[in-house]
Amino acid sequence: MKSISANGAFEENIPQRRRTGQIWHTLFQASTIVGIIFLSALLYSVLNQTFGLVAIENQVDPAALAVGGVSVEELSKEQLVAVLQEHVSKGLFRRFEYDRPFAQRSREEVYRLVWQHVVAPQAVETWSLYESIFARDEIEAAVAEEFPDATLQFRSWLNRRLLTASQSSDPEQAGIRTAILGSLWTIAITILTAFPLGVGAAIYLEEYAPDNWLTRLLQTNINNLAGVPSIIYGLLGLAIFVRALEVLTSGAMFGATDPTTANGRTILSAGMTLGLLILPLIIINAQEAIRAVPDALRRASYGLGATQWQTIWWHVLPNALPGILTGTILGVSRAIGETAPLVVVGASTFVAIDPRGPFSKFTTLPIQVFQWTARPQDEYRNLAAGAIIILLLLIITLNALAVVLRNRYSRRL
Amino acid sequence: MRDTALSLDVQATGVAAVDLRRKPRLGEKVIQSFLLICAVTSIFTTVGIVYELARESLHFFTRQSWENTNKRIVADVGAQAATFEVSQGGAVLREGDIVRLDEEVMQIVSRTSDALTVARGQQGTAAAAHDAGATLFKASRATLREFFTSTKWNPQIGHFGVLPLVISTLITSSIAMLVALPLGLSTAIYLSEYASERARKTLKPILEVLAGIPTVVYGYFALTFMTPLLRSILGRDVVEVYNMASAGIVMGILILPMVTSMSEDALSAVPNALRQAAYAMGATRVETALQVVVPAAFSGLAAAFIVSISRAIGETMIVAIAAGAGPAFTFNPFQAAETMTGHIVRISGGDISYDSIDYNSIFAIGLLLFFMTLTLNVISQCIVRRYREVY
Numbered sequence: 135m136k137s138i139s140a141n142g143a144f145e146e147n148i149p150q151r152r153r154t155g156q157i158w159h160t161l162f163q164a165s166t167i168v169g170i171i172f173l174s175a176l177l178y179s180v181l182n183q184t185f186g187l188v189a190i191e192n193q194v195d196p197a198a199l200a201v202g203g204v205s206v207e208e209l210s211k212e213q214l215v216a217v218l219q220e221h222v223s224k225g226l227f228r229r230f231e232y233d234r235p236f237a238q239r240s241r242e243e244v245y246r247l248v249w250q251h252v253v254a255p256q257a258v259e260t261w262s263l264y265e266s267i268f269a270r271d272e273i274e275a276a277v278a279e280e281f282p283d284a285t286l287q288f289r290s291w292l293n294r295r296l297l298t299a300s301q302s303s304d305p306e307q308a309g310i311r312t313a314i315l316g317s318l319w320t321i322a323i324t325i326l327t328a329f330p331l332g333v334g335a336a337i338y339l340e341e342y343a344p345d346n347w348l349t350r351l352l353q354t355n356i357n358n359l360a361g362v363p364s365i366i367y368g369l370l371g372l373a374i375f376v377r378a379l380e381v382l383t384s385g386a387m388f389g390a391t392d393p394t395t396a397n398g399r400t401i402l403s404a405g406m407t408l409g410l411l412i413l414p415l416i417i418i419n420a421q422e423a424i425r426a427v428p429d430a431l432r433r434a435s436y437g438l439g440a441t442q443w444q445t446i447w448w449h450v451l452p453n454a455l456p457g458i459l460t461g462t463i464l465g466v467s468r469a470i471g472e473t474a475p476l477v478v479v480g481a482s483t484f485v486a487i488d489p490r491g492p493f494s495k496f497t498t499l500p501i502q503v504f505q506w507t508a509r510p511q512d513e514y515r516n517l518a519a520g521a522i523i524i525l526l527l528l529i530i531t532l533n534a535l536a537v538v539l540r541n542r543y544s545r546r547l
Numbered sequence: 548m549r550d551t552a553l554s555l556d557v558q559a560t561g562v563a564a565v566d567l568r569r570k571p572r573l574g575e576k577v578i579q580s581f582l583l584i585c586a587v588t589s590i591f592t593t594v595g596i597v598y599e600l601a602r603e604s605l606h607f608f609t610r611q612s613w614e615n616t617n618k619r620i621v622a623d624v625g626a627q628a629a630t631f632e633v634s635q636g637g638a639v640l641r642e643g644d645i646v647r648l649d650e651e652v653m654q655i656v657s658r659t660s661d662a663l664t665v666a667r668g669q670q671g672t673a674a675a676a677h678d679a680g681a682t683l684f685k686a687s688r689a690t691l692r693e694f695f696t697s698t699k700w701n702p703q704i705g706h707f708g709v710l711p712l713v714i715s716t717l718i719t720s721s722i723a724m725l726v727a728l729p730l731g732l733s734t735a736i737y738l739s740e741y742a743s744e745r746a747r748k749t750l751k752p753i754l755e756v757l758a759g760i761p762t763v764v765y766g767y768f769a770l771t772f773m774t775p776l777l778r779s780i781l782g783r784d785v786v787e788v789y790n791m792a793s794a795g796i797v798m799g800i801l802i803l804p805m806v807t808s809m810s811e812d813a814l815s816a817v818p819n820a821l822r823q824a825a826y827a828m829g830a831t832r833v834e835t836a837l838q839v840v841v842p843a844a845f846s847g848l849a850a851a852f853i854v855s856i857s858r859a860i861g862e863t864m865i866v867a868i869a870a871g872a873g874p875a876f877t878f879n880p881f882q883a884a885e886t887m888t889g890h891i892v893r894i895s896g897g898d899i900s901y902d903s904i905d906y907n908s909i910f911a912i913g914l915l916l917f918f919m920t921l922t923l924n925v926i927s928q929c930i931v932r933r934y935r936e937v938y
Binding site for chain 2: 155165168175176363364374377410480525
């Protein structure tokens with residue numbers, strides 16, 4: 135703008151300045167668009183892996199299992215048992231019999247065993263959604279050449295089996311049931327820890343705390359805790375909950391020890407660690423909600439002779455509740471997605487049985503995604519993508535709930 | 548006096564006396580104390596973090612671990628002998644080194660090319676006879692100096708230099724900031740100075756969605772999308788499967804919403820009067836934005852940047868998935884190198900025993916990480932307090 139002083143130069147300058155302005159405007163707009171492109175690329179890469187063609191090779195062709203012209207789907211239970219006996223090793227057959235005698239098993243169960251252990255379909259190669267749509271012909275040609283026995287099938291890796299099956303070392307059988315249950319248990323503990331503590335702390339700081347060094351220390355401390363990396367909380371959980379309080383967190387104190395865990399690496403430890411992690415977030419949000427309650431309400435309550443706690447309980451809290459809940463939901467949605475602290479606290483790498491209580495070993499949805507991502511096989515990447523979609527749906531639902539709560543109640547006062 | 552007057556009044560109207568004096572309310576006190584305890588929990592958390600990190604780090608620096616020197620004694624050594632022959636080859640021993648033969652600890656007083664003169668029975672162990680062929684172990688102990696200057700990290704075999712981990716942390720964070728700073732600031736300027744109310748209403752939720760996605764998903768994105776993309780653009784020979792660049796770029800995308808929303812808050816806080824004054828002087832929109840609004844919001848912007856750096860340094864899952872396992876001292880962003888957080892995750896992911904140098908070492912790294920992020924956060928708070936323009 136230095137040319138303003140020069141007479142006449144001002145007007146000459148205008149087109150130039152407008153052009154510069156235009157360039158910058160485009161730049162700012164472009165960077166916004168780049169941000170959106172990143173988000174789309176992220177969603178694309180997940181969806182791209184969730185659906186796609188799979189070449190499946192059967193160990194034994196189901197047609198070869200037909201007995202006397204009856205296809206394997208229509209065989210009776212006895213015939214299926216005979217098929218199973220013929221095709222699996224003696225040891226394995228004995229183990230099935232030992233697990234549960236065949237006399238007690240239903241036809242469907244035997245059929246499933248035949249399918250898993252005799253036919254044993256294996257994905258020999260998988261393709262992404264993009265390839266499946268735009269290069270279908272090449273894929274078909276390649277499959278015909280490389281895997282003549284394989285059948286090509288379009289598969290959604292996000293299916294009922296993924297949701298209902300537990301973890302397994304065979305990607306065809308693996309699901310996220312244990313992980314979802316683990317996540318729910320962990321989050322329940324997290325809420326039980328963080329909600330009362332967080333709201334209590336916020337009420338104290340907003341309603342009772344005198345303006346002294348202790349209050350200032352508390353406030354600074356909470357703000358700083360909010361900036362501590364989550365992995366540090368994991369180390370804290372490892373040292374305090376898993377190791378120092380092992381008697382409590384392993385359940386030994388209550389005599390409820392899960393035989394599969396002899397240490398403190400349990401759902402309880404994980405939940406409390408996450409509870410401490412989101413505590414500052416809940417406190418800060420609850421403080422804001424309580425601060426937003428107008429003072430007139432408190433004075434009116436005092437004027438009618440209510441005590442301080444009566445005022446808080448009957449007037450401040452009900453009005454601050456939507457804000458407090460919004461903050462809590464946001465905290466919970468953060469906790470659901472947390473991975474690093476749980477790895478440090480000691481999430482199990484392989485849990486195939488459902489968690490039965492706070493003292494069980496645990497794995498959670500993000501941990502499962504992490505482990506599947508880290509494996510080299512393609513099928514696990516596909517499974518991870520399916521699990522990510524469930525995780526994202528869960529988190530987006532929670533966030534949407536928080537936004538609805540905020541919009542619905544924000545204009546009331 | 549007033550109390551009596553009131554009760555007299557009440558009596559006069561024929562109602563029973565009401566005592567309106569302040570009463571001690573035990574229940575209220577109990578509730579207040581409980582709430583205070585809730586608030587103090589946060590202090591316990593901080594104390595717990597500092598105490599545990601410091602305690603285990605102290606163990607890390609005082610712990611003696613034994614390194615195999617591959618040197619053996621040539622002949623039997625009696626309990627009294629102060630000088631004995633050792634085999635050639637193996638690790639170099641110096642005067643003053645602490646060595647161990649079987650269970651006995653000794654200190655080297657002087658040495659020649661093939662013989663050692665030692666002080667026997669050190670550190671509370673008794674001097675004993677040793678058979679020919681017994682292996683010498685050398686004591687190694689992490690020193691602060693080695694921790695901060697050595698370029699090799701492998702605590703189990705006595706390499707205690709944290710630099711490789713710190714360097715790769717700094718490289719991934721710098722790449723992340725290179726992505727997030729310009730993009731974030733431009734988006735913030737666009738949102739606060741250019742965008743219509745409607746555009747803002749659609750863009751802000753998108754940013755919030757981006758900010759809510761778990762970091763492990765970003766890690767997946769880095770490995771399955773960004774790494775193949777980089778490899779196809781720059782060539783498979785240049786870019787390794789696990790590399791810092793891919794992790795850094797995706798980390799930049801991760802902190803982008805945070806930079807944007809904090810910067811936008813800072814820009815929106817600049818009063819409109821300033822903008823109107825600039826327009827009145829004949830400034831164009833971009834001149835107003837860049838020469839008036841941005842400088843006025845400087846403290847908020849600086850704070851946003853510093854907080855983002857601290858977030859990038861502490862970010863874990865992306866680097867754990869995409870940056871590679873195993874510490875490597877390299878400045879090449881296209882190579883694999885483990886960061887501080889990635890190392891903590893990998894070590895603690897396996898079953899580690901509580902009484903090992905590995906267990907102590909992750910706390911030492913954690914302490915360093917804690918101080919780095921805390922310092923950055925405190926700096927950002929100081930900037931806000933010190934340079935904030937009050938309108």
